[in-house]
Amino acid sequence: MTRKKLEGIEDYQGAAAGWGALKAVADAVRGQMSPAKETHGLLTMNQPHGFDCPGCAWPDPKHTSSFEFCENGAKAVTWEATAKRTTPEFFASHTVSELWTWQDYDLENEGRLTHPMVYDRATDRYLPISWQDAMSQIGAALRALPDPNMAEFYTSGRASNEAAFLYQLFVREYGTNNFPDCSNMCHEATSVGLPESIGVGKGTVTLEDFDHSDCIFCIGHNPGTNHPRMLTTLREASKRGVPIIAINPLRERGLERFTSPQSPVEMLTLDSTPIASSYYLVKVGGDIAVLKGMMKTLLALDASSLAKGGPGLLDREFIAAHTTGIEALLADIEATSWDAIEAASGLPRFDIEAIGNVYAKANRVIINYGMGITQHRHGTGNVQQIANLLMLRGNIGREGAGISPLRGHSNVQGDRTVGITEIPNDALLDGISRVFGFEPPRAKGHNAVEAVEAIRDGRSKALICLGGNLAVAMSDPQATFEAMRGLDLAVHIATKLNRSHLLLARQSFILPCLGRTEIDMQATGPQAVTVEDSMSMVHASRGGLKPASEHLKSEPAIIAEMAMATLPNTKVRWSEMIADYNKIRDAIEAIFPAFKDFNARVLHPGGFRPRNAASEREWLTPTKKANFLIYPGLEEDPPNENALTLTTIRSHDQYNTTLYGLNDRYRGIKGRRDVVFVNAQDLAKRGLSHGDIVDVSVDDPAEQGLSERILRGVTAVAYKIAEGSVAAYYPEANVLVALDHYDAKSGTPSYKSIPVQIKPAADATSKPN
Template identity: 80%
Template sequence: MAKKHVQGVEDYKGAAAGWGALKAVADAVRGQLAVVNETHGLLTMNQPHGFDCPGCAWPDPKHTSSFEFCENGAKAVSWEATAKRTTPEFFAAHTVSELWEWHDHDLENEGRLTHPMAYDQASDKYLPISWEDAMARIGAGLRALPDPNMAEFYTSGRCSNEAAFMYQLFVREYGTNNFPDCSNMCHEATSVGLPESIGVGKGTVTLEDFDYADAVFCIGHNPGTNHPRMLTTLRECAKRGAAIVSINPLRERGLERFTSPQHPAEMLTLSSTQISSTYYQVKVGGDIAVLKGMMKTVVALDAASLAQGGPGVLDRAFIAEHTDGIEALLADLDATSWEAIEKSSGLPRADIENLGNIYAGAKSVIINYGMGITQHRHGTGNVQQIANLLMLRGNIGRPGAGISPLRGHSNVQGDRTVGITEVPNAALLAGIERTFNFKPPSAHGHDAVASVKAIRDGRSKALICLGGNLAVAMSDPEATYPAMRSLDLVVHIATKLNRSHLLIAKESIILPCLGRTEIDVQATGPQLVTVEDSMSMVHASRGGLKPASEHLKSETAIVADMAIATLPNTKVKWLDYVADYSKIRDAIESVFPAFQDYNARIKKPGGFRLRNAASEREWLTPSKKAQFLVFSGLYEDGPAETALTLTTLRSHDQYNTTIYGMNDRYRGITGRRDVVFVNEQDLARRGLSHGDLIDIVLDRPDSAPRALRRVTAVAYNIPQGSVAAYYPEANVLVSLDQHDLKSGTPAYKSIPIRIEASAA
């Protein structure tokens, strides 16, 4: 029976990218009214002497093409390089109460912020303020706190290494390690889990490793939307015959087939390249079960080989020389039944054994994963089981093999590398003291969840945000929003207006900054900044567009001004660093010796790779060996047969909390976001059908009632027991206490729910 027609819901038949992507690029550029500037900007994006894409962190190839950007990268540039402006006149025409009722897309679509603004309670409006007055208020507010630990300092992953280093330096001289950042909400499970497994909190592969991989596994990510330039790499792997295996709850179009805009033959013939040779749809939260099943298969293949006089399948030399803990892992695998694995994963044993056979039959394997792995109550466990699987066959630290966490923000990894962390290690603290002659605090600071809880409980009274949209990105808006409104001081360094700016504290200030695309001129002339991609490559970024307003300052200059206003006895020569960013890089090199010859090496096109010890099979763990780590049980030891688990998704017209438009092309959604994707049998079992208005209700007896109401059910190809809805709208279902206990990552992708018909 054909599904009934639902407004804005159709089946999408095309491949990823292709003419649809080119049309979307043209629409994005035209929609921001700055065709000349943006077209120039696009042609220099990700080029050796241009600027780094402010979108994803996929690395640049050594041999760039004439245009090295993707559809969503073009949207990001158009969004930043827009001709639209959010001026003092705009704020004069709209109260904050009125703006609160606007959609998030409409707030940012007003364009670039042009002036410093401060909230005026009497008029309920933001009013222009001078930079000098703004800094005086910020400095006074921070100095008034009885304890530096009563302030929180958030960082978005879009800021540069230079700005991030200056920021952490300011905050540590101020006296706290409260560094909530966007990594806490995405790949913190990687940052916590991998150091325990392999000694580093980063991936071990380079882009060149994909040229040598025999099999590439893609687990819990959607490259067509979140890192589209990866599709070119996957296409090349597929063309040369490497196995590409996808394990994901939804059949994402970018993992199925891809029409490359850079290959005229595919474009003109309307053809495409098949990406995945094997694709299995795991239940939401079933990844550990699949990984354990694959490992059981590999162990069984090894035993069978040995019984027949063969060499075995496990890499015994690697395991003996480089690892600890194999016995405990084997015992856990032996104790885990196939019945439990099938129930938890939603896949039959034969499918999982096929995955294990593909893995075991490949000489060199790369496993890529995204937030479909990390944003769970067991995210750290997920990451460590991937590491276990790779280590069974020595697939770390050799060409064509390794673990590849797919970062989202363009410099979220770099920010961590240069000191944005709530848990500073001894080397970082010693480097700061050695270089700047002050003793930084060593106490464990707040991550994102801890920060919001501290604000909610009145233990923190100030919040400084270096970019981002923290309140909207964070889980539990019912707790987060009131908490933000209870602050004494909140400062947002931003390029555009967003909802977090409308959560008014006693003192609320917005400081407009330069974007990645814009020329940054300081006392010694135009400056460049640096960023680090997902594969530890550090390279230069130079904006080439005229700033959106003469009143903008760089993030680095703003941080320095705040430091000077707050710290009357500072030991740091802030203005010298702002005048010449190469001095910041010298300071980074002093604190972090891994950046040896920093200024010289970034002059090389493509930059340089930071040393990654695990890539060289040096394990920076206490035992100096990589660790097989056991995860007890499966996903919460298996949900009930009738239970539903919801995962949040980004639409194709979205980058994190930034909503470029209301379409989700590859999933067939047009002009709306108020939908929920449900298996058709799950709907029917509850007396519901495609197109019905339903409520999504949190199904946790230990939690206060939570619901996302009156959304439209879309019957979709998703495993039974699994449901998907858009982020951040579905964040209302995630309490501050629903997170991975080890990493603190909010459980955006493992939400126990029930669905029911909405009240009339």
């Protein structure tokens, strides 16, 4: 008999935000912070002279309110500014073997790291070590490698521009371009796909463009959880009567309705503002089919208009003056049948034609997208089809219109801007040579997947991590965890303990760093850093809280000390730049022309936006035009007829691998993560029902050359999700994603297109993963 487990599963009826969000903020503060930190910390977040939210990368408005933070931003701050501490006494009380058995949430919930630590194999414990000894040993280990390309240097998107710039400078003087970073796992399809289409790897819109748009699309993202401050922008557009079209596999409350905590009327009346004017449940992996169907609809409307003597629907002036490749695109769309589009998208033709009609009627369209677009084996194709759709109507480089990739980590875009890339261009490398007097390596380095492969194969023996939780964030924990245990050196620069720190190398170090909320005091006084948001605004961030420990160092200082310990003949004046971060920004300006007058411009409230050529209709492509690019077919590796396609998702109490709690309020999940969301009809077809305990396995691992991949003992939750699609939490479901299952063009793991089977749990005594 199939077992059931319904505890902690209910139907959530409320709007996004509202009183539930305020209660969640209060609970987070009460559980982590002291009252003094609560007031000072939250009220200075995202303010002109405060610190930037360590959560998402949604931009700040030019005219800030008193409360420029959201529920999940508040959680991020309380999690970082917690009063809890992970001290040497804690490590003395717990072996690493014991800590490995802890839940990930409990590891981070121990609080802030306070001292540099080194692993001692004899006692199976991390022991305190002086900064000087740690750096001396790390430097010696890096110098001992036969080849600099045997080291991998990971970067989290929370690193500031200053830290990221120094990091890439150190690594390139050391002699490698091995820069696996979090962008490789999220928006690399944007970074690779958009330069081929429009010449820049970023979006083209500003926050002000939303005030002038007459149609907004939200595809493959969940603003209520992943960038909640966007809901205020969408609410304002909704109240203006702007059509907001949501295309997403799941019903997400933040795309349906929103109660603004800053609206006394909505809060007191328990009212809410509708967000999406139309909501379409696309099948997981069906985005290209929808986009081609929209283009097919637009072309039919264009032909009808011309036949009647009208002007047509395409922006022919823009296409002629600014683009190439239209003929190939038209032929591809013509050759794509409606039957194939319906089958791949899971949507009927009349729905897609309705979406296309809305697009055709609008004059200024913004298309927002998230990792529901990028984390597929055809992620780059998804991105380029969005660009194609916008270009057909001239919706790039015009006020109120453009492409808007929604970045995750608060500075993942900035890190890439200042040089964190495994594929550096000549302008960057020539600039480093000119400014610093050494010749950086020019060979392509490793992205995240390639780095793990190199570690697995023994070709890389050292891993330095500037923040993050790489091993847990990566696909294929079976391969990744085992690979990490074979390293000679592992160094983690971090604020809190996480599972990656427990994957032990021959030498393992944890180096505690300041958080963004804390005062960064250097020789010339307190320092500010800078970050770049999703819409390319670069602005300052200055922490105001007392550091969690007197033994903490800033990320830039740790990087500089590591560089000096590793490179005895370095040509970089590390000490001078650490004493005064203005000198780091001077160096950034010297290499990147877009940062002219960096130190002066960043003092302006709200910062500045480096020039975005595509926003001005200058196309930095080899053709000097924007390029229409085709994607052959509609989907890659279609699953077997009876398979479902799984997408990984984040809970509302989560940011990337960080778990603030075990609730997912908007989806009705409380105190647990051992669930899989399934369409009720798909459950019924398999003889299953809501609450059944099931196993989720890769559809045919033998066919894909895989060992067994299975998520055992999870509870099936009947949910409003597209038929043929299922969803489970990241990173728990990463066990289903093979290391070699990724977008061939960008290297992005396909966390959101996994063919699976769901069956009653095989082991009656099994427990959830």
